[in-house]
Amino acid sequence: MAPDVLCIGSVLWDVIGRAPRTMVKGSDVPGRITRIPGGVALNIAMTLRRFGLVPALLSAVGRDAEGDELVAACEVLGLVTDHLYRSDDLPTDRYMAVEGAGELIAAIADAHSLEAAGAKVLRPLEGALTGWDGPVALDGNLTEALLAEIAASPLFARADLRVAPASPGKAERLLPLLRHPGATIYVNREEAGLVAKTDPPDAEAGxxxxxxxxxxxxxxxxxxxxxxxxxxEGIVTRRPREVMVRRVTGAGDTFMAAHIAAEMRGEGRERALDTALRAAAEYVSGEGGE
Incomplete structure (x- = not known):
């Protein structure tokens, strides 16, 4: 299939433990543990596919059993996996999170293989995907050096870049891309402050x-x-509807993907923002399925 969007960044297994009760340091409570395909780039790709688009993945996945299983799962979902860098030496990356009462308690992202692969994940842009000028969803799990290279690369000069940090701890990696004329930056309020070197009281200030x-x-x-x-042109604000929060991991990725899809359908600024907020609310409440 010819892709509509390129998703560049982490493609890995999410191992997530969720408990319905509030947790603190040292809590040991009953709950549910799941292992599902995840990573920022893959989460975005899966949501784009649900909106009827065809995303292609550019990432690093090991040639181990976990990698084979992950690629097979992506193909079942209708994602283009032809351009993945498959390494014989690097294991498939993983992410582990613990959530309690709808809040993230702690998380560890093991994206070392993606970082080690570096520019190898971009090779398709000099081959099968040469001249790409469509939307590109890019995440901050790539190294700061590679993100800086992307910001200056002619391969991305005409691309519609959609950029998000993988977490607040990686937000400052986006600095080289901040001034890219084709970049749209997706961040939460905390990440906005880290990138801008400020402490905004709300999203509008951020x-x-x-x-x-x-x-x-x-x-x-x-x-x-x-x-x-x-x-x-100015700043537009919208308030998400109130929902019962049942999960948080992947909410920002869902918001970003829904916004990209809305704009690709031709929705205007206000409507596209409303669409993205609605999709994120459905996700965190569990209305969008597991």
Missing amino acids: ARDLLARGATRVLVTDGSRLAALGTA
Whole structure:
């Protein structure tokens, strides 16, 4: 299949433990543990597919049993896996999280294989995908050096770049891409502050701070509070509907993918933001399925 969108970044197994009760350090409670395909790039790709688009994955996946199983699962979902870098030496990456009462308690991302593969994951852009000028969803699990290379690379000069950090701890990796004229930056309020070197009180202030730092286009979320879309035309805000939060891992990826899909359908600024917030609310409440 010819892809509509390229998703570049982490493709791995998510191991997530969820308990219905509040947890603190040292808690030992009953709950559910799942292992599902995940990673920022893959989460975005899976959501895009649900919206009827065909995403292609550019990432590193090991030639181990876990990697074979993961690639097979991606193909069943209708994702293009032809361009994955399959390593004989690097194991398939994993992510582990613990959630209690709908809040993230702790998480560890083991994306060492993706980082070690480096620019090898971009080789298809010099081969089968040469001249790509469509949407590219890019995540901060790539190394800071590779993200800086992407920001200056002619391979991405005409691309519609959609960029998100993998976590607050990796938000500052996005700095080289901040001034890319084709980049839309997706962050939460905390990440906006880390990238802009400020402490915004809300999403609107976070969007304003990023635009002041040279960003062309930003989307800033803030949980159940107002979300903001900022461009040179001004800032638009929308409030997500209130829902019972049952899960959080992957919510930001769902928001980003839904927004990309909405804009590809031709939805305007306000409507696309509403669409993305609705999709994220359905996800965290469990309405969108497991």
